[in-house]
Amino acid sequence: MTEQAGASTQQIVERVWLSIAERRLRPGVQLKEGQLAAIFDVSRARIRQALAALERDGLVTIIPNRGAFVCQPSVDEARDVFFVRRAVERCIVERLCKSISKVNVTRLRTHVSKERTANAQDSTTDIIKLSGGFHLLLAEVANSDFLFATMRDLIARSSLITAVYRNTNRFNCGPDEHAEIVDAIANGDLSKATGLMEHHLEHVESELDLSEIRDLPHDLRSALA
CATH class of the missing domain: 1.20.120.530 (GntR ligand-binding domain-like)
Incomplete structure (x- = not known):
């Protein structure tokens, strides 16, 4: 399947957001680029775009040299x-x-x-x-x-x-x-x-x-x- 047939950046953002909202994706879990790229059948570049959008929305924290994590409010x-x-x-x-x-x-x-x-x-x-x-x-x-x-x-x-x-x-x-x-x-x-x-x-x-x-x-x- 080509990337064009895979999920769009907005669709990835919405899926991650919905999983958090429905309490299926828990705070603190790491959002690994490779896994997400395979799940959504897209390139890592598109995953990075989605993660950047999620970070702007306050849902994800991106830590240099460690990766992206679902934010964990106390x-x-x-x-x-x-x-x-x-x-x-x-x-x-x-x-x-x-x-x-x-x-x-x-x-x-x-x-x-x-x-x-x-x-x-x-x-x-x-x-x-x-x-x-x-x-x-x-x-x-x-x-x-x-x-x-x-x-x-x-x-x-x-x-x-x-x-x-x-x-x-x-x-x-x-x-x-x-x-x-x-x-x-x-x-x-x-x-x-x-x-x-x-x-x-x-x-x-x-x-x-x-x-x-x-x-x-x-x-x-x-x-x-």
């Missing part, structure tokens, strides 16, 4: 990330309640609509990505480079934490809560918007099982099936 890091998110997202909500354009309100509501579609289709990858994307979009429309850069890092870490520690039976960083936040922001209701965001982040954190990561097999082919 329980303490998970708690720290949500502690910082509360402060940063409150600042974002306060800024948006003071001034947000109708165009940006529409952008937020369109994003929530995409979340509803992902939930209806039970698409784990899209649910997690769009959930984090909503909070990143809030930072974007707040028009602050600093807040956006801070949230981009926090969201990348949160997405991996959610994938690692999510209680698979109860995960639902729901579009309903996001929609309520957007409505409060659109109405300029600071007290309600900040209260809803605080409740929302508490809800998300409560659906994480912040205990020891369960032992999973190291076999890449099984994890990526």
